[in-house]
Amino acid sequence: MTETAVTTAVSGPRAGPWLSFGLRRLGRFAVSVWVLVTMAFLMIQLIPGDPVRAALGLTAPVELVNARRAALGLDHPLWQQYLDYLGGLVRGDFGTSMLSGVPVSQVIGDRLPATLELAVPAFVVVIVVAIPLGLLFAMLTRGGRRRGSELAFTSTTVLLAAIPEFLVAVALVAFFAVRLGWFPVAGSEGTTSLVLPVIALALGPASVLSRIVRVETLSVLGNDFIRTARAKRLPARLVYARHALPNALTATLTLGGMMLTGMVAGTVLVENVFAWPGLGSTIAQSILQKDYPLVQGIVLVYGVGVLLVNLLVDVLLAVLDPRSTIREG
Template sequence: MIGETAVGPKAPAARGRGLHPWAGFLLRRLAGLAVALAALVVVTFLMMQLIPGDPARALAGDTATGAQVEQLRHELGLDRPLTEQFTSYATGLLHGDLGQSFQTREPVAQVIGSRLPFTAELALLAIVLVLLLAVPLGMAVAIATRGGRRGRLDAAFTFVTGLVGATPEYVLGTLLVLVFAITLGVLPAAGAASVTALILPVAAIALPATCVLARIVRRETAGVLEQDYMRTARGRRLPPLRLYARHALPNLLTGTLTMGGLTLAGLLGGTVIVESVFNWPGLGSRVVQAILNRDYPVIQGTVLVLGVLATLLNMLVDLLLGLLDPRTLNGRNAP
């Protein structure tokens, strides 16, 4: 095989006395995961203290007396010192307890468990769509515009992907509803009653991420196409599919996954926002309701779960990078 992965230097041995490269790599990633999770627990707790308003007052209603509000604050544990509240919160997490909803008194784990499958369905479909569209699109544009050719195509690609990629998901979702649900009437505007109800929310989530990732793939492909081994491969007049799929694609995936992992992790947050636009029965609508009612445990639990999923997704990307390019196992970027 012609390519950097075939002729590049072997992965250097991990530092340490006989430590296998994969062992050192996994230890670093697990340590980073532990730090990220600890920081996430602290942030989700402190974030609730910054929300203006009193959840006890919101729960008791405007007609409640001061004594009734104070009694409710005591029952909810809001009158305890912050250190004591945090200790209780962290201890509960260690035992798998996310607390109880202030509003409905349901366990937060139960609230999240009943709605997370709907959010996961949108997010997974969007991720698959992003990968299926962004990689071929970015490669095709880079190949078509190699060496400064087809300048108009390059300019149009840059303009369209920049515009759509910068458009917030909820704005794009509103536009899609206006066009395809209200004006054309070909797709449902909200709900989850049918398979077709998935089309608009998945498109609203996937299109901005697709444009961002396609720009990354286009840039990485343009760099790969100028390498000596690609010139050699073109000189051998290999079939286009073999030339680009076998020799170009493996060598551009390292940089693409490094940046694309952040894009895909951010897609989870976009999923929650889009759910509110389409009245999708996932975590999004429940979080909006919890914010309005100052239901701290539901907000904390949802943000924590989404943060853990994003962290695990980034770790999965790191593992894929290690498999594709062993040189990254030593903590160094491939040249």
């Protein structure tokens, strides 16, 4: 057997499951995006009455209403509107605002950086705080030890996770911004403006994720391979870092990924409390103003963001546990 044949024989079985896994995940992602796009398109079609008239008001001249309908392509047959909508999305055209006439893609491009400026640090805070905290309390309370610490940790995280983001945001503003004057009340005025909204957005998810990490770590610590590692007198840091944490993260990512997608909805509430100039405050204003194309575009951005998070979680799970790519095949 030649060297090339040997290499193919060795690498083929390994590459096969990963290729199949990647194709399945990309296929699911593509179908999910198509369903999301179709639902966003039908959003305007299912609105009772004339959405253009609703957006411009009952007193708007008929000529203006007709001109705006023609500009939006709403005077075309439904199938043509759908094909035009799909073609526009491929070109990066999300439509035009009913009220301002500004391209939706331009509005999203202006506001998306502000939302990412808020969401990315909040996501980092959740990961940096929740995983070490959950691991620490798993170590402290292993084997039923330190019941007081376990009760305090569980009670505190349950309480913090149960408080809605907007109530946390209001409380932070009232105490740290209004009463103490340590941070700006609202708006985007530099790094200090990020502190309160990031805390409001990250506090609940970090509480939930830290509990998940603790429970999964305790479950892993009871397995035979952990006892074997301890019997070999490996240092505790190696037992936790090399054996316990990777196995705990496999189950943690599954639940944590679904939970972190909830942060997308949380940005809408938090941005409105802090008057943050991002997509969250923009979509709230657009709903009130009945600017449906703008709502459509922002819903698509949020939806694709959730799908990308789920795809990333699936890939990370496969990296941590390559056997899952074979089991699914």
